[in-house]
Amino acid sequence: MQQDTKQIPAIELINVSRRFVSPTGKSLTALRDFNMTVARGEFVAVVGPTGCGKSTTLNLVTGLARPSAGEVRLMGGPITGIDPRVGFAFQTDALFPWKNVIENVMAGPLFRGKSRAEAEQSARDWLARVGLSKFLHHYPHQLSGGMRKRVSLAQTFINEPEILLMDEPFSALDVQTRTVMHEELLKLWAERKASVVFVTHDLEEAVALADKVYVLTAGPATVKSVYPIDLPRPRVVSEIRYEQSFIDYCKTIWDDLREEVETSYRRASEAA
Numbered sequence: 001m002q003q004d005t006k007q008i009p010a011i012e013l014i015n016v017s018r019r020f021v022s023p024t025g026k027s028l029t030a031l032r033d034f035n036m037t038v039a040r041g042e043f044v045a046v047v048g049p050t051g052c053g054k055s056t057t058l059n060l061v062t063g064l065a066r067p068s069a070g071e072v073r074l075m076g077g078p079i080t081g082i083d084p085r086v087g088f089a090f091q092t093d094a095l096f097p098w099k100n101v102i103e104n105v106m107a108g109p110l111f112r113g114k115s116r117a118e119a120e121q122s123a124r125d126w127l128a129r130v131g132l133s134k135f136l137h138h139y140p141h142q143l144s145g146g147m148r149k150r151v152s153l154a155q156t157f158i159n160e161p162e163i164l165l166m167d168e169p170f171s172a173l174d175v176q177t178r179t180v181m182h183e184e185l186l187k188l189w190a191e192r193k194a195s196v197v198f199v200t201h202d203l204e205e206a207v208a209l210a211d212k213v214y215v216l217t218a219g220p221a222t223v224k225s226v227y228p229i230d231l232p233r234p235r236v237v238s239e240i241r242y243e244q245s246f247i248d249y250c251k252t253i254w255d256d257l258r259e260e261v262e263t264s265y266r267r268a269s270e271a272a
């Protein structure tokens, strides 16, 4: 019997290990026996001590890196290279400094073969959704950090990714702007329902945004615990943090994460 395609997970990492060889020939295991399943439309956040292997996990899903052992599957199939169904958002945005806002957002659809008129219309729509209709002809250096992030989100979402990989996308922003961006992201995600993997150092950010929080061990990273976050949606990020259930989730997960953070610090100080 054929499986309903909606039941097939968007992302699966099955017993994945990833080893690196340093220039001196020393082997380093970044991920070990790593298992993660992200359902269609699910928002997963990944937290763990610094340097444990969070970005390495995302790199495996991008297809830029291959597992040393185990298997990574996208929509039920193997990864064969950069996949057009996958979108990215990283800490540093990828805006072209010589293009204005609308040209930056049009670049993706044009690259994918859309006509100029179609790309421009779609870019206008997406920039309206992120509140930048009045800034179409500004250049990146003329925008605030938050506005650049909004352009970045429009640039990512215009390609209608089915899978969205985000590596600390808002960590460089001030606290207020971050909260606004959290709201923007959840709004866009609710409309498109992409499957998201969101890597962050900020546990509160993880709990506020995600359906599930994965806690990783101090390197080599493996999954220590998975916490389903049963907070109702739509979530108002600026208010949710005052709710008792939110505080309880943060406290429980932090108790778990803290052990790994302490292990990581201890190892770093022993190595120093």
Ligand SMILES: Nc1ncnc2c1ncn2[C@@H]1O[C@H](COP(=O)(O)OP(=O)(O)OP(=O)(O)O)[C@@H](O)[C@H]1O
Pocket (backbone or CB within 6 Å): 020, 021, 022, 028, 030, 048, 049, 050, 051, 052, 053, 054, 055, 056, 057, 219
């Ligand atoms: N290309 C590479 N070659 C060698 N070692 C690497 C490479 N990429 C990552 N590593 C090592 O793998 C480990 C995990 O790195 P990774 O960047 O995935 O951690 P992270 O959890 O994302 O870190 P951070 O929290 O600081 O962002 C680190 O020890 C890092 O030095």
